[in-house]
Amino acid sequence: MILVEHAAILLIAFPLLGAFITPIVGRVNSLFRDTWVITVLAFTELLAVLLGYDVLQNGISVYTLGARLPALTSPSGIPVRIILEVDAMNAFISVIVSSIALVVVWYCLGFMNQSRVLDKLYTLILLLLTGMLGLTLTGDLFNLFVFLEVVSISSAALIAFYVHRGESLEAAFKYMVLSSIGALMVLFAVALIYGQYNLLSMAAVADKIQNTFLDEVAMVLLISAFLLKAGSVPAHMWKPDAYGEAPAPVAVLLLTSALVCLYVLFRIIFTVFNPATPLLGWVLAILGVSSIFLGVSMALIQNNLSRLIAYSAIAEIGFILLGTGSGLIEAPYLSMVGFNAISGGVFHILNDVLDLGLLFLAAGAVFYLTGERDLNRMGGLGHTQPLLAVFFLVGIFAVSGLPPFNGFASKMMIYESVYVFNPLLAIIGILGSILMLAVFVKVFFSIFLGVSPAKGHGKLPKSMLAGMGVLVLLIILIGLFPALVVDYLISPAVNALINSQNYIGGVL
Amino acid sequence: MLIDLPFLAVVVLLALGVYAVVFRHNLIKIVMGVHILGSGVNLFLISLGYREGGVAPIFTHAPKLEMVLPTPQALTLTSIVINLAVVALMLSLIMLIYKRYKSLDSRDRRLMG
Amino acid sequence: MNFVLDTGVGFWNPLVFVAGLLLVLLVSYLIWSRGEKGCQRGVQGEAFFSGDPAPRDGVRAQDLYWGFMETFKVYYEWMVNLHTGVINDYVAWFIALMAVLLILVAL
Structure with a gap:
């Protein structure tokens, strides 16, 4: 089918085209514009699912830009063209990204109904989606830099969405400075690699890599830049600012982009540089543990709701780093325990975006009802909004890893495998998880319990409830059937991630 | 010796950029630092592709076949454009911040802790 | 169809857990339903706050x-x-x- 054959490039091209048509469509009327944006997103989602199904059935799918046939990757033995390479891992991430974008925009229909600049908001969201999908699908190092900058620019503009608030501008400026420096480091690393091998294709570089000193410098630059974008300790400080000041739906998209950067980090470590050193695993695991500890302990003293959730997002990133890092410590990482640690990390990417996404959307709903960000001035919302309270409770249970929700399954995989490598790391992780529950008990108490509030008697729009409801449903389903998800999605993805020969073989 | 000169310039530019971003507290100077950093990386890219005695990589009517590499030039062009967009966005954010707070000092901040 | 998540060291079956949870909820409901019927709401009195008058807007x-x-x-x-x-x-x-x-x- 021709749609599947070109799905990889259409996934990037279609939201990009949709983004720039949105302002034109918006001049007609708002209903038409909303329909258009939802159609674009639904079509993108459809393409991602089709592509993912195709990859799971037929193996790696390669798309060469500008060639006579999409499969002509290296006409004279050298891959000179830009290549999009999709294996089970990319396909998994691209399905997550496009689904979250659809849910978020559906939520925005109700959340932003007072705003008069929705054309621009939707344009930027579609651009951000383009950047994230490009970052996911590309097999070219320089395109990595380009899409990283697309993500940075559109997210900075989205963070400054409430442009009348000085804090939003400040957060956007900080984000922009940090992410442009990170992206320049990526470009520098790409130049170092290109200078040695005259290659930009990730698969070809992975084939030729010698692990010289310059390669290691390039690897460190790439790793630290993507750790910065993912928001690991000690480069996490932009995260509370940006997530706390952005509108709630945008915060969910920022979270998704952080997870995409984490995926790119794994792709670089596992595929491009194909590490032989367990040292890198230790570095990632220790960064992960310190992210967990610092994120949770700082979340405990926050009084701004979105800022608090942002600190717990840092802790969740730490869980993913901990799982994957301890999988790397055993250098062959082919033992069952190492495989399970990496699967736990990858599974947690999915669970993290669902749980924290739900919490951010619920925080947005609280803001919509009360117009309040400060936890000290809230209370008693459970009397008037019982459904929202239930949604929030599901999010809390899932994010702090209580059974039978989805967070428990992946955290258990991480703990049990990490415990085999190093019990201390696992114990700190479990303590972090318990503290996380304590943090969210405080949040639930101060928002939903207590004296009935003066405000908050309004009604939530249907689209917001629907957006949160979809996430709740997914959380419960994944929580009840984690084994199916692991068997059909996570294991193929992890296999694709750790077998770099398959990725190289797709191009050369 | 002359070949190494651009790389020395790259080091100087990167150091200047990092110095400006880390130690200067004026927002505009921070943006200047980011841009200098970008120029350093661009110079690095372009000097990687230089071959001594090479001509511009255009095959039509080329006097000889010794050419500089075309790919880094394409990469540099792209990265210059991206840098322009980044700097423009940052400067517009600074403009709005100044309108709001009448201050350009990065230590004069509201989000912390 | 595989419903048991094998983690390499242990295993996790959510369906059994949910069944157990429902059982516990049922038992606690039975105990609760045998309780005192005459107990009324609002007889608990003021919250005790270390002997000081409680803050008007509750605990923040x-x-x-x-x-x-x-x-x-x-x-x-x-x-x-x-x-x-x-x-x-x-x-x-x-x-x-x-x-x-x-x-x-x-x-």
Whole structure:
């Protein structure tokens, strides 16, 4: 089918085209514009699912830009063209990204109904989606830099969405400075690699890599830049600012982009540089543990709701780093325990975006009802909004890893495998998880319990409830059937991630 | 010796950029630092592709076949454009911040802790 | 169809857990339903607040976990001082991360 054959490039091209048509469509009327944006997103989602199904059935799918046939990757033995390479891992991430974008925009229909600049908001969201999908699908190092900058620019503009608030501008400026420096480091690393091998294709570089000193410098630059974008300790400080000041739906998209950067980090470590050193695993695991500890302990003293959730997002990133890092410590990482640690990390990417996404959307709903960000001035919302309270409770249970929700399954995989490598790391992780529950008990108490509030008697729009409801449903389903998800999605993805020969073989 | 000169310039530019971003507290100077950093990386890219005695990589009517590499030039062009967009966005954010707070000092901040 | 998640060391079956949870809920409902019928709402009296008059607007979010924060006061002061919010410091931390990784991995 021709749609599947070109799905990889259409996934990037279609939201990009949709983004720039949105302002034109918006001049007609708002209903038409909303329909258009939802159609674009639904079509993108459809393409991602089709592509993912195709990859799971037929193996790696390669798309060469500008060639006579999409499969002509290296006409004279050298891959000179830009290549999009999709294996089970990319396909998994691209399905997550496009689904979250659809849910978020559906939520925005109700959340932003007072705003008069929705054309621009939707344009930027579609651009951000383009950047994230490009970052996911590309097999070219320089395109990595380009899409990283697309993500940075559109997210900075989205963070400054409430442009009348000085804090939003400040957060956007900080984000922009940090992410442009990170992206320049990526470009520098790409130049170092290109200078040695005259290659930009990730698969070809992975084939030729010698692990010289310059390669290691390039690897460190790439790793630290993507750790910065993912928001690991000690480069996490932009995260509370940006997530706390952005509108709630945008915060969910920022979270998704952080997870995409984490995926790119794994792709670089596992595929491009194909590490032989367990040292890198230790570095990632220790960064992960310190992210967990610092994120949770700082979340405990926050009084701004979105800022608090942002600190717990840092802790969740730490869980993913901990799982994957301890999988790397055993250098062959082919033992069952190492495989399970990496699967736990990858599974947690999915669970993290669902749980924290739900919490951010619920925080947005609280803001919509009360117009309040400060936890000290809230209370008693459970009397008037019982459904929202239930949604929030599901999010809390899932994010702090209580059974039978989805967070428990992946955290258990991480703990049990990490415990085999190093019990201390696992114990700190479990303590972090318990503290996380304590943090969210405080949040639930101060928002939903207590004296009935003066405000908050309004009604939530249907689209917001629907957006949160979809996430709740997914959380419960994944929580009840984690084994199916692991068997059909996570294991193929992890296999694709750790077998770099398959990725190289797709191009050369 | 002359070949190494651009790389020395790259080091100087990167150091200047990092110095400006880390130690200067004026927002505009921070943006200047980011841009200098970008120029350093661009110079690095372009000097990687230089071959001594090479001509511009255009095959039509080329006097000889010794050419500089075309790919880094394409990469540099792209990265210059991206840098322009980044700097423009940052400067517009600074403009709005100044309108709001009448201050350009990065230590004069509201989000912390 | 495989419903048991095998984690390499242990296993996890959510369906059994949910069944157990429902059983526990049922038992606790049975116990609750045998309770005193005559108990009325609103007879609990005022909240006891260390003998002082209770604050009018209840316990606020920042009052929760007061003991925890007081115990780890040194840690929290240190942490809050590190999170200065100045962009220069953010970049410095990033450069420091890069430098440490360079020393650890590349050298």
